[in-house]
Amino acid sequence: MREFLPKTENEAAAIIRDHAARSAALAVVGGNTRVGFGNAVAAEATLCSRELTGIVAYNPGEMVITARAGTPVADIEAALVQSGQMMAFEPMDHRPLLDTDGEPTIGGVFAANVSGPRRFVSGAARDSLLGVRFVNGKGEIVKAGGRVMKNVTGLDLVKLMAGSHGTLGLLTEVTFRVPPRPKTEETIIVSGLNDAEAANAMAAVMALPLDVSGAAHLPLTVAWTFLDGQLPQGEATVLRIEGLAGSVSVRAEKLASAMRRLGPVTRLAEAESHRLWREIRDVKPYADGTMRPIWRVSVAPSVGHQLVAALRLEAGVDAYYDWQGGLVWMRMEAEPEGELLRRYIHVLGGGHATLLRATPAARATTLSFQPQPEAVALLSARVKEKFDPMRIFNPGKMG
Incomplete structure (x- = not known):
């Protein structure tokens, strides 16, 4: 598959316009450390942000940083450590769990809304995000948000891009809060x-x-x-x-x-x-080099253990709990058992189950993302139509 590595927004926009004119699908990626995540759909080429690098603006006194989307997370963390600041949402490194290589990028972190153990008290990645620049499916460059929270212009658009998994556009720049690092x-x-x-x-x-x-x-x-x-x-x-x-x-x-x-x-x-x-x-217990199915399940903290107990009666499952019990990392011994898992989630009051790892054969028969309620699905389709009318972005990563 051909890989495009634009060095500027304008170059990225031209590539997208060309593919939109031909209705040719693009796999949008950052460092490609989550390759294989989602339901596989053929794309003509990969559009990668990893050449869009560099910290654009960082004044520690403002506790805000702006960086191009392809900037390695390691570079962001190094700059923040020097100033005694941090990413409060503790983004996970998926490479050990998914057995991938590459370099995690800051754009990929926000595109997937990657959040770690502090999430239940400090919020998700999207809650730190203040502004974005991206190229939509028409090849238009869009700017939303700003460097301070009081500038709420386009704030909903900013939150919409976080967790969209590249289905609405190619992130080119992000601005986010960086609070003090605990001593x-x-x-x-x-x-x-x-x-x-x-x-x-x-x-x-x-x-x-x-x-x-x-x-x-x-x-x-x-x-x-x-x-x-x-x-x-x-x-x-x-x-x-x-x-x-x-x-x-x-x-x-x-x-x-x-x-x-x-x-x-x-x-x-x-x-x-x-x-x-x-x-x-980083889910060390299940970074075992196998392809046994891994689920990331979000439920009410009081019912996580009930969900695991119920599944153990019908399927081979191992699990541990983060976020006060509200995040369940679950490894299935054989098949993903997606329908069974989601049925129990519904019975226990609702939540979300995302299939992070599985064999290609298992992915072909299991929805990777939690099915949306009808009203939400209709709204999502309208948003997709507005941002990507030719539906060229990441068709296998739409929930």
């Missing part, structure tokens, strides 16, 4: 809780005035894979505290005291805590 962190580990007990414990913790920024439960089947097997033996319910050193110390001790009535408690200092949450973020 330190510590993780409290409670051992021996089953899934239901852990869900109740995490709910209780979130009601305490301790500003917990990470809450995950690692059942026995996965806990041993983290930190090279150095976690305490058994199930691990892990709770992160971040901030100034003095505050972290005091809050961590209060949290540990509150948790000791539930089970044995241990504490991880900054370096190990940071490593643990990166491994949780």
Whole structure:
């Protein structure tokens, strides 16, 4: 397949106009680290943003950065570290899980709305996004949003592009918030809780005035894979505290005291805590080099463990929980079982299930994205028609 690597917006726009005139489909990608994600649909060529690189504007005092879409995430993180700032949404690196290479790009992060463990308290990637530039399916260059939140012109359009998976346009530039990086962190580990007990414990913790920024439960089947097997033996319910050193110390001790009535408690200092949450973020237990189906399931925190328990009665499934139990990383032992999974999600009050990894044969018979309600699907179709009337962008990645 031919690959286009435009170096400017105008060059990208010309390529898109040519393909729109011929109704020729384009696979829109950034660093191509999520290749294979979605339902395969043939495209004539790949349109890649990775030559659109560089930080356009960054004043740490404003806590806002603007970068071209193909800028490597590693370059963004390096600049932010020097200024004591961060991407609050902790974007996942999909390469270990999907067994891909390439370099994650900042445009790809926002196009897929990639969000990590801090999501349940700090918001998703789209909640940090202030402005975008992109080329739509007509080959028109569009600018929306601005460098500060009070400039709300086009704000809905900005949020629309986040998570659109390249189906509405090629992102060329993004502007987003970068808050201060915590000075330190510590993780409290409670051992021996089953899934239901852990869900109740995490709910209780979130009601305490301790500003917990990470809450995950690692059942026995996965806990041993983290930190090279150095976690305490058994199930691990892990709770992160971040901030100034003095505050972290005091809050961590209060949290540990509150948790000791539930089970044995241990504490991880900054370096190990940071490593643990990166491994949780990047789904280390299931980065196993296989093609066993992986689901990313978002439900109410109180029902995640019920969903897993129900599925275990009918299918081979392994799982662990992030976002206080509201994000379930699930590995199926054989088939994706998409219909069964989504039926249980519906029964338990609704949510979203996205198939991140599977064999090509399994993808051919399983919807990768959660089916939309009829009204939402109609609205999405109207938006698609407006942005990409010839339907040339990423046809296999429409939910």
